[in-house]
Amino acid sequence: MRLIGPDGKQIGVLSRDEALEKRKETGLDLVEIVSKTNPPIVKLIEYDKFRYQEEKKLKEQKKKENKTELKEIRFSPFIAEGDYQTRIKRVREFLDEGNKVRIVVVFKGRHLDSKKFGYELIGRVIDQFRDRIAIDMEPKFIGRHLAAVISPIKGNNKDNYAES
Numbered sequence: 001m002r003l004i005g006p007d008g009k010q011i012g013v014l015s016r017d018e019a020l021e022k023r024k025e026t027g028l029d030l031v032e033i034v035s036k037t038n039p040p041i042v043k044l045i046e047y048d049k050f051r052y053q054e055e056k057k058l059k060e061q062k063k064k065e066n067k068t069e070l071k072e073i074r075f076s077p078f079i080a081e082g083d084y085q086t087r088i089k090r091v092r093e094f095l096d097e098g099n100k101v102r103i104v105v106v107f108k109g110r111h112l113d114s115k116k117f118g119y120e121l122i123g124r125v126i127d128q129f130r131d132r133i134a135i136d137m138e139p140k141f142i143g144r145h146l147a148a149v150i151s152p153i154k155g156n157n158k159d160n161y162a163e164s
Helices: 016-026 047-064 081-096 109-128
Strands: 002-004 010-013 029-034 041-045 070-075 100-106 133-142 145-152
Touching: 016 029, 016 041, 029 047, 041 047, 070 081, 081 100, 081 109, 081 145, 100 109, 109 133, 109 145
Parallel strands: 002 041, 070 100
Antiparallel strands: 002 010, 029 041, 100 145, 133 145
C-alpha cells in the first residue's frame, strides 16, 4: 500500500505490516483514503480530525448546491384586489428566495366560459415582475387550471423586487 505521512508527503509503497508498524511508531491512525487504486492509498492521521474535516467538506458542498424549489400560487379568475395583492407579496417572497413560481388560475363551473380573464390575470402578474423574471412556461391550460411558471433571473437581489 502507498503510505502518506501526517504532513501530506508520500512515505512510499510499503507492505501492510510495515504500514502498521509506522502507525504504532507515530501513534496515529491508518486510514484508507483511496481503495480503488493499485496499490491502495493509506494515510497516517488522527481519525477523529479526519472525520470532522470530511463532514465539514460535505456541509460546505451542501451550502453551495443550488436548491431551487417550485412554489405554487393559486388565483381565481375573478379575484378581489386585496387578495391579489396578498398573493403578489407571496410571489415576490418566493422569487426573493430564488425559487421558481408556478402561477395557477383555477377555473370552477362556468368560469371556464371566461378563459380570457385567466390569461389577463397571468399577464398582469408577469407584467408586474417583467424585467426581473424569466418565463419558464408560457400560460397553458392543464385541465381546469391555467398555469405558467416563472423564475428569478440570476444576479438579481431582493431590492429588485421592491413594490412596482
